[in-house]
Amino acid sequence: MSEKQAMIRVQNLKKSFGAVEVLKDINLEVKKGEVVVLIGASGSGKSTLIRCINFLEIKNGGDIFIEGKSIDPKKDDLSKVRQKVGMVFQHFNLFPHKTVLENVIEAPLIVRKIDKEEAKKEAMQLLKKVGLEEKADVYPSALSGGQKQRVAIARSLAMKPKIMLFDEPTSALDPELVGEVLETMKQLAREGMTMIIVTHEMGFAKDVADWVAFMDKGKILELAAPDEIFNHPKEERTREFLTRVL
Numbered sequence: 001m002s003e004k005q006a007m008i009r010v011q012n013l014k015k016s017f018g019a020v021e022v023l024k025d026i027n028l029e030v031k032k033g034e035v036v037v038l039i040g041a042s043g044s045g046k047s048t049l050i051r052c053i054n055f056l057e058i059k060n061g062g063d064i065f066i067e068g069k070s071i072d073p074k075k076d077d078l079s080k081v082r083q084k085v086g087m088v089f090q091h092f093n094l095f096p097h098k099t100v101l102e103n104v105i106e107a108p109l110i111v112r113k114i115d116k117e118e119a120k121k122e123a124m125q126l127l128k129k130v131g132l133e134e135k136a137d138v139y140p141s142a143l144s145g146g147q148k149q150r151v152a153i154a155r156s157l158a159m160k161p162k163i164m165l166f167d168e169p170t171s172a173l174d175p176e177l178v179g180e181v182l183e184t185m186k187q188l189a190r191e192g193m194t195m196i197i198v199t200h201e202m203g204f205a206k207d208v209a210d211w212v213a214f215m216d217k218g219k220i221l222e223l224a225a226p227d228e229i230f231n232h233p234k235e236e237r238t239r240e241f242l243t244r245v246l
């Protein structure tokens with residue numbers, strides 16, 4: 001039996017802002033189809049880590065491999081890398097003057113250079129997947145926060161990424177809208193998407209994560225299956241964090 005392919009491998013990653021070392025020797029491997037949930041206190045480096053994996057931040061040391069290939073930000077075409085590695089943020093940043101459909105077809109038209117009819121067809125399929133087919137022609141201002149975030153997910157999927165990164169995708173939503181976005185992410189997980197998700201939704205993490213990584217002061221202090229992390233955390237600081245958030 002062959003080992004499943006590592007879609008993402010982070011080796012001895014270091015990142016500083018000025019004199020402050022924000023990521024200290026991070027190691028992480030995510031295999032095809034795995035879901036890794038990153039948890040940890042505010043300021044522990046979760047966003048910086050996934051932004052480094054998407055090359056929105058450039059590492060100061062170590063290596064990042066995407067599908068087995070070490071990415072050199074100086075030599076490699078980072079827009080190509082970002083096509084493979086989609087990202088969804090807390091704030092959805094939809095284009096307000098474009099309809100839902102226009103938001104979803106924008107990047108495929110410009111970056112993938114497919115024709116408009118094909119882009120529309122694909123976009124409608126994606127909107128159906130996130131349950132928003134009937135909203136194709138409305139403007140973002142007519143949508144709830146949960147609907148906007150589902151459009152943002154569809155827009156990201158329109159690039160046909162192999163990996164999806166989510167940075168607190170439900171943190172800006174009213175509580176009653178969180179579930180629909182988590183459900184969309186669960187569906188993606190069931191379909192075998194490789195994902196790293198930063199979230200405070202511990203119930204979701206228990207349900208969906210293959211691995212939970214607890215970050216503390218720029219390090220992954222503990223990485224284990226959800227049952228281990230939530231029921232038998234090894235590190236005192238993991239325990240402390242969980243008693244604060246659960």
Ligand code: ADP
Pocket residue numbers: 017022040041042043044045046047048049
């Ligand atoms: P988290 O997502 O876990 O809350 P972040 O990755 O956002 O943590 O931040 C980790 C640390 O890096 C924090 O101390 C934060 O202030 C700092 N930081 C993040 N982005 C920048 C930046 N662009 N410039 C300077 N410091 C930053």
Ligand code: MG
Pocket residue numbers: 046047048167
């Ligand atoms: Mg963050």
